[in-house]
Amino acid sequence: MKKYQFLTIALISLSLGLSAQTNPAPNNAINAKPVILTVVKKPIDTLLFDIKMANEKGTDLRAGDNFTVTMTPNKTTEGYQFTLNTNGLEVIDISGIAKGLYAVFADAATFSVDGPSTSETITLRLKAVKSGKLSDFLSISNRITKTEAYINGRRLDVVFRFNNGNVSTVSGVGFELYQNQPNPFVDRTSIGFYLPQSTSATLTIFDETSSLVYTQKGNFEKGQNRFLIQKALLNTTGILHYKVETPTDSEVKTMIQAK
Structure with missing residues (x-):
């Protein structure tokens, strides 16, 4: 159980x-x-996912681009869950997480992970439907699965950190x-x-x-x-x-x- x-x-x-x-x-x-x-x-702390484009320079996308994004948590938790908005993107594949722990929708994906695997990196293969910056298309949300994480039974907020060279942008649920x-x-x-x-x-x-x-x-x-x-x-x-x-x-x- x-x-x-x-x-x-x-x-x-x-x-x-x-x-x-x-x-x-x-x-x-x-x-x-x-x-x-x-x-x-009232959360006591924050779980931060580092969002990186693999083997790409910058985070600018053009319509039709196929690319890979990794999401790596900055700490090990007892579990986490969140909704990932993917408006403007098509999800081709998700790896690094067992099937049944995620679901893909037309403009979103949900993740619900419980146990020791919560420190592992999730890899997304995506296709850009329109042009723009990665941070314009990927965002964290509560709209399907509520965003939360736990350490020692205490709740944490969950946020994304987009890394573009020496510049990092942190984004939580708006x-x-x-x-x-x-x-x-x-x-x-x-x-x-x-x-x-x-x-x-x-x-x-x-x-x-x-x-x-x-x-x-x-x-x-x-x-x-x-x-x-x-x-x-x-x-x-x-x-x-x-x-x-x-x-x-x-x-x-x-x-x-x-x-």
Whole structure:
């Protein structure tokens, strides 16, 4: 039996210290109180993966280029997992990790490794679909498999370090907005998002005519957070568009309120 199954059991708490402001659209009869949830997960350290292009000079890519990238962790852990965004790249092959510990999607790959092999290098054979820099195409994410690693039962952040000659660039998980769960929904749904640092965030929900249905604002900690939306807050059904915006980032997704 594996020691870590990586089912992320998050401590979810009502953020008693949050300053939340809610502004439903006019004429909404609201009996339900809005709830902001934050996932309390404080890493003690960082697992760093060195990202290098093998047998290549520089990290500039042209559409059609075939190349090899290695990902080497800087320390041995008891396990790690993450999503690798590969937008603009085609994954040809993955080696250095057992089959069943990774999965390849249209624009991403996921890795979940448990045990003593966690210090080994992973090799990717890739093809560039468009031109650009390697760091523009490869990024770490939570959107399929949540990013985390463990040493002695304690959680670590996971980041990438891109090496280009004497220049190194470190990149972690940036702002991300996730698909609401469940979707479609009847009574309530949860809108999750990730913040790379503590900041304020505003949720706005619009109907298909772009009319404002609901808005809510709060202050959030770095990491996983979510808005919990109840049916009574919306007073509408059908296709809705939701936007989460911070002082530096924003993203929009679509959800369905079923009758």
